[in-house]
Structures are given as structure tokens and as C-alpha cells.
Amino acid sequence: xxxxxxxxxxxxxxxxxxxxxxxxxxxxxxxxxxxxxxxxxxxxxxxxxxxxxxxxxxxxxxxxxxxxxxxxxxxxxxxxxxxxxxxxxxxxxxxxxxxxxxxxxxxxxxxxxxxxxxxxxxxxxxxxxxxxxxxxxxxxxxxxxxxxxxxxxxxxxxxxxxxxxxxxxxxxxxxxxxxxxxxxxxxxxxxxxxxxxxxxxxxxxxxxxxxxxxxxxxxxxxxxxxxxxxxxxxxxxxxxxxxxxxxxxxxxxxxxxxxxxxxxxxxxxxxxxxxxxxxxxxxxxxxxxxxxxxxxxxxxxxxxxxxxxxxxxxxxxxxxxxxxxxxxxxxxxxxxxxxxxxxxxxxxxxxx
Numbered sequence: 001x002x003x004x005x006x007x008x009x010x011x012x013x014x015x016x017x018x019x020x021x022x023x024x025x026x027x028x029x030x031x032x033x034x035x036x037x038x039x040x041x042x043x044x045x046x047x048x049x050x051x052x053x054x055x056x057x058x059x060x061x062x063x064x065x066x067x068x069x070x071x072x073x074x075x076x077x078x079x080x081x082x083x084x085x086x087x088x089x090x091x092x093x094x095x096x097x098x099x100x101x102x103x104x105x106x107x108x109x110x111x112x113x114x115x116x117x118x119x120x121x122x123x124x125x126x127x128x129x130x131x132x133x134x135x136x137x138x139x140x141x142x143x144x145x146x147x148x149x150x151x152x153x154x155x156x157x158x159x160x161x162x163x164x165x166x167x168x169x170x171x172x173x174x175x176x177x178x179x180x181x182x183x184x185x186x187x188x189x190x191x192x193x194x195x196x197x198x199x200x201x202x203x204x205x206x207x208x209x210x211x212x213x214x215x216x217x218x219x220x221x222x223x224x225x226x227x228x229x230x231x232x233x234x235x236x237x238x239x240x241x242x243x244x245x246x247x248x249x250x251x252x253x254x255x256x257x258x259x260x261x262x263x264x265x266x267x268x269x270x271x272x273x274x275x276x277x278x279x280x281x282x283x284x285x286x287x288x289x290x291x292x293x294x295x296x297x298x299x300x301x302x303x304x305x306x307x308x309x310x311x312x313x314x315x316x317x318x319x320x321x322x323x324x325x326x327x328x329x330x331x332x333x334x335x336x337x338x339x340x341x342x343x344x345x346x347x348x349x350x351x352x
Contacts, residue, residue, distance in 0.1 A: 041268045044077045049087040050106040059083050061286025068278035098155050104259045110192035118150035122254050125198045125323040130249040134350045143342045157264040159279045163287045164253030165229030170242040179322040188226040201326050229253045234297040239304050247310040
């Protein structure tokens with residue numbers, strides 16, 4: 001009897017080994033196939049929109065992003081750039097990205113805030129130090145990443161904060177040295193609750209006007225003034241229709257580079273990583289380009305004969321105190337107050 005059982009045991013053992021080997025081979029084949037699919041994806045075209053002219057620092061950064069992504073993917077991913085409002089107004093581009101018609105867009109956080117309320121912290125008046133490197137340090141920090149991640153709420157994937165420079169006040173014949181000087185002044189703003197509240201708190205009359213219509217609105221006196229960075233004022237010739245320009249450091253024109261969240265998460269992980277890596281380098285390219293051109297734009301604006309001056313530290317402090325109620329009233333949920341305190345703390349840290 002034992003002689004008959006031995007071959008059976010051997011057969012059973014061999015069968016078990018064969019089954020294990022097959023399972024191992026299937027698993028290995030599955031992993032190899034996944035790896036192959038990850039690397040051998042179909043060609044991808046990325047639609048990237050923004051508002052600025054082709055000679056702007058923002059567009060230089062966008063061109064760098066395109067160059068890096070296409071180079072790192074050996075041309076498997078192509079980036080198509082659409083500057084200068086080619087894909088619609090500011091709000092339209094945000095909406096287009098939210099619903100997936102645009103893959104990536106670069107938009108002022110003030111324009112994004114009606115879609116994602118928490119991001120409006122970026123535009124609180126007199127929040128940021130007047131040193132742009134300190135502002136960048138906060139935006140690139142852990143608390144900056146936490147602020148950027150709030151874009152998830154609107155169906156966006158936040159990629160980074162891009163620079164536009166500190167905003168200046170411009171007016172026609174109206175000097176601004178203190179908040180009460182804005183009394184009765186019609187100031188164009190973007191369609192942002194924070195920016196509207198800012199001028200209301202100072203006594204002004206804020207009026208939302210589309211970016212594409214701003215020059216004509218200034219020329220025709222629909223509004224008395226507006227706020228924008230040096231490069232935007234110069235490249236759009238606003239100094240031709242505004243005779244007073246005040247360097248106020250009241251806020252930064254900060255852009256959120258963001259993607260449609262579902263689209264981004266559906267990309268191969270290697271492409272996601274390349275986009276993330278390329279964004280950081282391109283963001284720094286835009287910042288360097290801005291630093292290289294701001295002094296030139298400032299001098300050319302002055303040469304045009306406008307009344308150009310800078311608020312004194314004492315005048316800035318009066319504005320800062322007058323702006324605290326906007327912080328308290330408009331960034332007021334428990335979550336927002338906690339996040340804002342982290343931003344305050346980080347600002348104090350980088351200023352030390």
C-alpha cells in the first residue's frame with residue numbers, strides 16, 4: 001500500500017508547485033504590463049491658458065514649462081500655450097478649467113476666490129511683507145502648500161503660486177496717502193469679494209470691470225482708477241490714461257497655476273511627476289523674469305511724465321491698521337482663522 005501512495009504524494013507536490021509557479025508568473029506579467037502601460041502611454045496634448053501678453057514674465061515662465069515638459073517626456077506630451085485671453089476672460093478660463101475644457105490655467109487668486117472661498121487669503125490687503133523674497137518664502141512653505149490645496153474644493157489641482165508683482169494704485173488726478181483719500185473714488189477691481197471689501201473699508205467705490213475692457217473704462221472715465229502690478233500697467237499702457245501712480249505694496253498679484261483635478265489625476269503618474277517638477281522650475285523662471293523687468297518698467301512709466309510716488313512706511317502702517325477689519329470680517333470661519341494664523345506666524349518667522 002505504501003508503494004502506491006508515494007507516487008500520489010509526488011504528483012500532488014508537483015501539482016502544487018506548478019500552480020504556485022503559474023500564479024507567480026501571472027503576477028509578474030501583470031506588474032510588467034502595468035509598468036509598460038505606465039511608460040508607453042498615448043501622446044498627450046496639454047491646453048495651458050493665461051491672460052498676459054507674450055512678452056510678460058508670466059508667459060516666459062509658461063514657455064519654460066512647455067519646454068521642460070516636452071523635453072522630459074521626449075515629445076510624448078505637448079503643451080499648447082494660449083496667452084492674452086485667447087480662451088476667454090479671466091472667469092471664463094477658470095470655469096473652462098473647472099469643467100475640463102482647459103487642462104491647465106494660470107489665474108489671479110482673486111478671480112479664483114468666487115470658486116474656492118479659502119484661497120482669498122492670498123488677497124487680503126496688507127497681509128504680505130513688502131519684500132517679495134519673503135512673500136515667496138511663505139507661499140512656497142508648508143503653509144503655502146496648505147493654502148494651495150484648498151483649490152481641491154473647486155475641482156482644481158493646485159500646482160504652484162506664480163508671480164505678478166506687487167499691485168500699485170493708479171488714478172486720474174487723485175493723490176492717495178491715506179485710506180480716507182479713497183472716499184468717493186471709483187476704483188476698478190477684479191470680481192473678488194476681498195478686493196471689493198478692501199476699497200469699501202477704505203471709503204472707496206469699487207466697481208468690477210473685465211480685464212479686457214479696463215483700458216477703455218479708464219480712458220472714458222467709467223472708473224477713476226485701478227490696481228495692478230508695474231508690468232501690467234506698462235504692458236497695457238494704463239499709464240497713458242492714468243496720470244497718478246502710487247507704489248503702495250498693499251497686495252501682490254499672485255497667480256495660481258492649477259489644473260483640472262480629474263484630468264490631472266487621470267494622467268500616468270510619471271507625467272504627473274514631470275508636470276510637478278517642471279512647474280517649480282518654470283515658476284522660478286517667471287519670478288526671475290519679473291525681477292529683471294520691474295525696474296525697467298518703473299523707469300519707463302516715470303519717463304512718461306506721470307505723477308509717480310511711493311507710500312512712506314508711516315503711510316503704509318496707517319493702511320495696514322485700517323485693513324485689519326477686512327481680515328477679521330471676510331476670513332472668518334474656524335478653518336480660515338486657523339489657516340490665517342499660520343500665515344501670520346510664517347510671515348513673522350521669515351521677517352526675523
